Amino acid sequence: MRTQVAIIGGGPSGLLLSQILNQAGVETVVLERATREHVLGRIRAGVLESGTVATLRAAGLGDRLDREGFYHEGCFLTDGDLSIPIELDKLTGRGVTVYGQTEVTRDLYEAQDAMGTTIVHGVEDVVIQEATGTAPFVEYTLKGARHRLDCDYVAGCDGFHGVSRKTIPEDKRQEFERVYPFGWLGVLSKTPPVSHEVMYSNSPRGFGLCSMRNAELSRYYIQVPVGTDPNAWSDDQFWEELSLRLPKETADRLVTGPSVEKSVAPLRSFVSEPLRWGRLFLVGDAAHIVPPTGAKGLNLAVSDVYYLSEALIDALKSGNETGIDGYSDRALNRIWKAMRFSWSMTTMLHQFEGESPFEAQMRRATLNHLSRSETARKDLAENYIGLPY
Ligand code: APR
Ligand code: PHB
Numbered sequence: 001m002r003t004q005v006a007i008i009g010g011g012p013s014g015l016l017l018s019q020i021l022n023q024a025g026v027e028t029v030v031l032e033r034a035t036r037e038h039v040l041g042r043i044r045a046g047v048l049e050s051g052t053v054a055t056l057r058a059a060g061l062g063d064r065l066d067r068e069g070f071y072h073e074g075c076f077l078t079d080g081d082l083s084i085p086i087e088l089d090k091l092t093g094r095g096v097t098v099y100g101q102t103e104v105t106r107d108l109y110e111a112q113d114a115m116g117t118t119i120v121h122g123v124e125d126v127v128i129q130e131a132t133g134t135a136p137f138v139e140y141t142l143k144g145a146r147h148r149l150d151c152d153y154v155a156g157c158d159g160f161h162g163v164s165r166k167t168i169p170e171d172k173r174q175e176f177e178r179v180y181p182f183g184w185l186g187v188l189s190k191t192p193p194v195s196h197e198v199m200y201s202n203s204p205r206g207f208g209l210c211s212m213r214n215a216e217l218s219r220y221y222i223q224v225p226v227g228t229d230p231n232a233w234s235d236d237q238f239w240e241e242l243s244l245r246l247p248k249e250t251a252d253r254l255v256t257g258p259s260v261e262k263s264v265a266p267l268r269s270f271v272s273e274p275l276r277w278g279r280l281f282l283v284g285d286a287a288h289i290v291p292p293t294g295a296k297g298l299n300l301a302v303s304d305v306y307y308l309s310e311a312l313i314d315a316l317k318s319g320n321e322t323g324i325d326g327y328s329d330r331a332l333n334r335i336w337k338a339m340r341f342s343w344s345m346t347t348m349l350h351q352f353e354g355e356s357p358f359e360a361q362m363r364r365a366t367l368n369h370l371s372r373s374e375t376a377r378k379d380l381a382e383n384y385i386g387l388p389y
Contacts, residue, residue: 049386
């Protein structure tokens with residue numbers, strides 16, 4: 001087979017890149033290891049920056065998002081009973097949209113089907129060849145047969161555990177990592193959300209987060225030690241612990257119920273540089289991972305896709321390679337700022353085992369400052385709604 005852009009990975013990054021490229025008349029083939037059901041079965045975050053919403057709308061994915069997404073003018077930080085409203089819209093003129101990543105991915109698959117693009121599910125042993133040559137190709141196995149896909153460029157949208165990043169020789173890439181000594185135990189429940197906006201809670205017992213998917217479906221998280229088995233936590237234990245981490249008046253309003261999904265996610269900050277290796281370009285989780293405290297994972301993947309799609313269309317349509325030559329630096333510029341914000345939110349809102357009382361006081365003082373300084377809240381708001389592309 002031959003195509004213009006071979007896309008490894010059919011998650012949100014790969015699908016959105018395929019959508020935007022095909023809209024511009026660029027041919028693509030998406031190679032995805034898992035089934036579509038499996039990809040759509042992943043429960044992930046759902047806070048969209050205004051830049052992400054604008055990019056999805058421009059790609060023809062605004063209908064259901066505008067109908068079913070919730071526009072939030074703010075969010076809350078709490079510290080014990082101290083509640084700090086972060087008035088995103090008032091402070092910056094923009095808010096965020098709560099719309100599950102699973103729904104974004106579902107809309108992308110439907111839009112791709114409507115366009116009749118090529119998405120191959122169930123591929124194995126993907127190998128990217130000749131990335132530094134002028135005629136790269138991708139080899140893969142499908143139903144026991146080995147296939148070859150010739151292309152002009154390869155987009156590595158295959159997440160943290162994919163093959164694309166590992167195709168770049170170790171001595172040609174630099175990895176930066178911070179693994180946090182805790183994870184998030186998350187619960188999805190068919191209960192009304194306790195707060196009309198996302199609430200991030202610091203407490204002496206650890207972090208807590210109250211979020212939602214819609215008026216009847218809520219998403220909650222609590223900080224737990226690394227390696228925690230989600231099945232070791234009964235629903236009652238979860239609700240009990242969450243309540244102890246929220247302001248009393250919020251905890252009193254919490255509607256509990258059976259969990260429909262319960263899982264533990266590790267927290268890490270990770271960046272691999274550069275994002276380009278010849279005609280191979282890394283996108284999204286293949287190149288960077290943020291802890292979910294800043295709600296930046298999907299939003300960073302979308303800005304990568306925005307930059308790369310523009311560059312590839314330019315290179316393939318007009319032979320202008322300025323964009324692809326600048327893609328890595330341009331994307332990394334925004335990635336590192338979001339990396340810093342996600343790290344600062346994580347450090348400000350979690351308990352670190354073995355930390356000194358002084359460090360704990362630094363966290364409280366930071367939150368206290370936020371509660372009194374509009375400038376500090378404005379800085380946080382600017383980062384939370386998404387820095388310009
Ligand atoms: N060959 C083909 N497909 C692969 C391979 C491989 N070797 N390895 C992984 N994949 C597929 C996975 O099955 C997955 O569907 O690549 C896809 C990568 O998707 P994601 O991990 O969702 O990464 P990305 O599309 O960049 O989305 C980033 O996902 O994890 C969240 O917080 C993150 O919101 C961010 C978003
Ligand atoms: C979620 O709704 O799952 C969610 C919201 C905000 C975050 C992380 C996750 O920062």
